[in-house]
Amino acid sequence: MRIALLGGTGDIGEGLALRFARDTDHEILIGSRDPEKARDAVASYEDELAERGADASVKGFANEMAADRADVVVLSVPPYYAGDTVEAVADSLDEDTILVTPAVGMQGDEDGLHYHPPGAGSVTELVAQRAPDAVPVVGAFHNLAADALSDLDNDLDLDTLVVADDGDAKKRVLDLANEIEGLRALDVGPLANAAEVESVTPLVINIAKYNEDMHDVGVKWV
Amino acid sequence: MRIALLGGTGDIGEGLALRFARDTDHEILIGSRDPEKARDAVASYEDELAERGADASVKGFANEMAADRADVVVLSVPPYYAGDTVEAVADSLDEDTILVTPAVGMQGDEDGLHYHPPGAGSVTELVAQRAPDAVPVVGAFHNLAADALSDLDNDLDLDTLVVADDGDAKKRVLDLANEIEGLRALDVGPLANAAEVESVTPLVINIAKYNEDMHDVGVKWV
Numbered sequence: 131m132r133i134a135l136l137g138g139t140g141d142i143g144e145g146l147a148l149r150f151a152r153d154t155d156h157e158i159l160i161g162s163r164d165p166e167k168a169r170d171a172v173a174s175y176e177d178e179l180a181e182r183g184a185d186a187s188v189k190g191f192a193n194e195m196a197a198d199r200a201d202v203v204v205l206s207v208p209p210y211y212a213g214d215t216v217e218a219v220a221d222s223l224d225e226d227t228i229l230v231t232p233a234v235g236m237q238g239d240e241d242g243l244h245y246h247p248p249g250a251g252s253v254t255e256l257v258a259q260r261a262p263d264a265v266p267v268v269g270a271f272h273n274l275a276a277d278a279l280s281d282l283d284n285d286l287d288l289d290t291l292v293v294a295d296d297g298d299a300k301k302r303v304l305d306l307a308n309e310i311e312g313l314r315a316l317d318v319g320p321l322a323n324a325a326e327v328e329s330v331t332p333l334v335i336n337i338a339k340y341n342e343d344m345h346d347v348g349v350k351w352v
Numbered sequence: 353m354r355i356a357l358l359g360g361t362g363d364i365g366e367g368l369a370l371r372f373a374r375d376t377d378h379e380i381l382i383g384s385r386d387p388e389k390a391r392d393a394v395a396s397y398e399d400e401l402a403e404r405g406a407d408a409s410v411k412g413f414a415n416e417m418a419a420d421r422a423d424v425v426v427l428s429v430p431p432y433y434a435g436d437t438v439e440a441v442a443d444s445l446d447e448d449t450i451l452v453t454p455a456v457g458m459q460g461d462e463d464g465l466h467y468h469p470p471g472a473g474s475v476t477e478l479v480a481q482r483a484p485d486a487v488p489v490v491g492a493f494h495n496l497a498a499d500a501l502s503d504l505d506n507d508l509d510l511d512t513l514v515v516a517d518d519g520d521a522k523k524r525v526l527d528l529a530n531e532i533e534g535l536r537a538l539d540v541g542p543l544a545n546a547a548e549v550e551s552v553t554p555l556v557i558n559i560a561k562y563n564e565d566m567h568d569v570g571v572k573w574v
Contacts, residue, residue, distance in 0.1 A: 241544040245551070287574065291559070317562040318555070322463040326555040329467070333540070333548040337513070337573050340539040350572045351559050352509065 133306075134200030136161040136193045136215055137207035139171040142232055145279025146206060146271060147171075151179055151186035152282060154309045158188045161196030168192070182282060198222035202230060202306065204271070209233040209253045213260040225264040228299045231257040232271035234331040242339055243332035247325055254293060254324035266299035268292060269321065270307055273330045275338075275346040286312030288348040291327045295320045316351060355528075356422030358383040358415045358437055359429035361393040364454055367501025368428060368493060369393075373401055373408035374504060376531045380410045383418030390414070404504060420444035424452060424528065426493070431455040431475045438482040447486040450521045453479040454493035456553040464561055465554035469547055476515060476546035488521035490514060491543065492529055495552045497560075497568035508534030510570040513549045517542045538573060 133150055135143045138160035151158045160175070162168035168190030179186045197203045197219040207215045212233045216223075223229060233253045237246040250256035254269035261267050270292045278284055290307050292315050294300035300317065307315035318327055330349060338347050355372055357365045360382035373380045382397070384390035390412030401408045419425045419441040429437045434455045438445075445451060455475045459468040472478035476491035483489050492514045500506055512529050514537050516522035522539065529537035540549055552571060560569050 239544075241542045242540075244545075245548055291555075316559055316566075318464075318558050319562045320463045322461075323466070323555075323558050326467055326551050326558065329548050329551040330555065333513075333545075333552065334573065336540050336545050336548065337538055340541045344538075344573070347573050350574050351556065351566070351569050352572050 131202060132157045132159060132200045134159040134161050134196035134203045135206050136196060136203060136219065137205070137211070138162065139167050140206060141276035141280065142271070142274070143206035144171070144175070145274070145276050146204060147175055147188065148178060148280055148282055149310045151175065151188050152182065152184045153311045158186065159196040159200055160188060160190045161193040162190070163193055165190060165192040178282065194219050194222050200227065202228045204230040204232065205257060206232060209235045212253055212257050216257055216260040220262050223262055223265045227265060228302060229257065229261055229265050229267045230270050230303055231267065234272055234328040236332045242336035245329040245332050247328065252324035252328050254328065255321050258321055266294065266296035267321065268294040268299050268303040269324045269327060270303050270315070272328050273334060273349055275334065275348055278346040278348060286310070287350070288312065289314045289316055289351050291316055291318045293318050293321050293324045293327060353424060354379045354381060354422045356381040356383050356418035356425045357428050358418060358425060358441065359427070359433070360384065361389050362428060363498035363502065364493070364496070365428035366393070366397070367496070367498050368426060369397055369410065370400060370502055370504055371532045373397065373410050374404065374406040375533045380408065381418040381422055382410060382412045383415040384412070385415055387412060387414040400504065416441050416444050419449070422449065424450045424525070426452040426454065427479060428454060431457045434475055434479050435482040438479055442484050445484055445487045449487060450524060451479065451483055451487050451489045452492050452525055453489065456494055456550040458554045464558035467551040467554050469550065474546035474550050476550065477543050480543055488516065488518035489543065490516040490521050490525040491546045491549060492525050492537070494550050495556060495571055497556065497570055500568040500570060508532070509572070510534065511536045511538055511573050513538050513540045515540050515543050515546045515549060
């Protein structure tokens with residue numbers, strides 16, 4: 131399978147790219163608005179993986195081209211770019227391409243971070259609204275700390291929550307997420323349940339802020 | 353210390369009453385709008401505790417009287433009664449009484465449960481608005497499954513998140529929650545951070561709905 135990480139040079143993109151590359155046999159395509167930047171990121175990811183003896187396939191492209199070649203497209207871009215990025219690559223998406231969105235809208239103040247969803251109810255649902263109708267949209271990987279993911283020396287023991295209206299697409303993303311070592315994927319139903327999933331992201335950041343030794347804290351549903 | 357559980361005949365009240373009674377040396381006061389109902393609940397809790405050889409002090413009162421005698425008052429009532437219950441017992445509260453609120457506003461549909469906060473931003477903040485100014489309000493125990501709490505054969509291994517603007521009151525509730533065996537209390541800052549904490553309650557119920565063998569699921573921040 132080919133997995134494109136749009137915005138794959140950013141923090142959550144880096145973590146997912148490294149984990150997918152190390153732990154699975156899938157081809158990883160790093161997308162960026164600037165293909166040169168994508169290729170620079172690939173070089174650095176390859177160094178990181180080679181140091182660990184991982185035999186991985188990672189390539190860099192412009193976002194559109196990465197999306198065009200992929201079976202699964204992960205929108206690892208900041209939330210305010212999520213809708214525009216979907217539209218920029220819309221011609222490269224079709225019913226056989228699963229679009230995965232991990233982005234979360236947040237606003238900060240002196241107290242901490244607060245969940246700040248768009249009018250669609252959640253960034254996940256916003257992405258579904260902006261995507262071509264036939265394209266199955268899946269929300270996943272929302273609550274993972276980027277630093278915890280991208281540090282390959284860090285053994286994960288975390289859960290990720292998955293929402294989608296399309297049962298087949300959801301099943302494929304659940305399976306894919308479970309391929310990452312130490313990650314357990316749980317079904318939380320349809321896209322309408324995304325807001326409560328996204329809302330955990332500012333919460334983990336607030337827990338990290340108010341508790342020593344909980345930097346990069348994650349979540350287990352037990 | 354005396355801990356009053358207003359609405360202590362209900363499901364979350366029962367669980368907290370049994371755990372506090374078994375695991376701590378505090379006096380437990382069960383409050384209800386109907387004192388007869390409170391005393392019936394006490395009889396049943398005492399049987400439950402005696403079966404386990406727990407030497408506990410549990411007494412039943414009308415809500416106002418329970419609040420009047422307590423150092424910590426837990427508003428274990430449904431969210432739509434939280435504000436009115438605070439006002440009903442307001443004369444029994446003072447600056448030396450910590451008011452603890454575990455209630456969460458939710459709405460359900462065919463997809464699952466959704467977070468539905470009041471205009472105040474969260475039930476926790478609503479309680480703070482309705483409480484007399486001098487009374488320190490603490491949000492805690494929001495995300496615990498009532499059945500998991502009230503089954504004393506069930507060993508807890510869970511976290512609870514605590515928010516408050518009053519640092520001393522927050523510290524006392526953190527300590528109190530940590531006295532429950534298997535429960536770890538974490539600070540998540542001021543009351544303004546309550547919404548993201550409350551929002552986890554519909555999420556755990558949705559996780560239970562969509563995953564087999566996850567009835568009464570709880571959360572660990574790891």
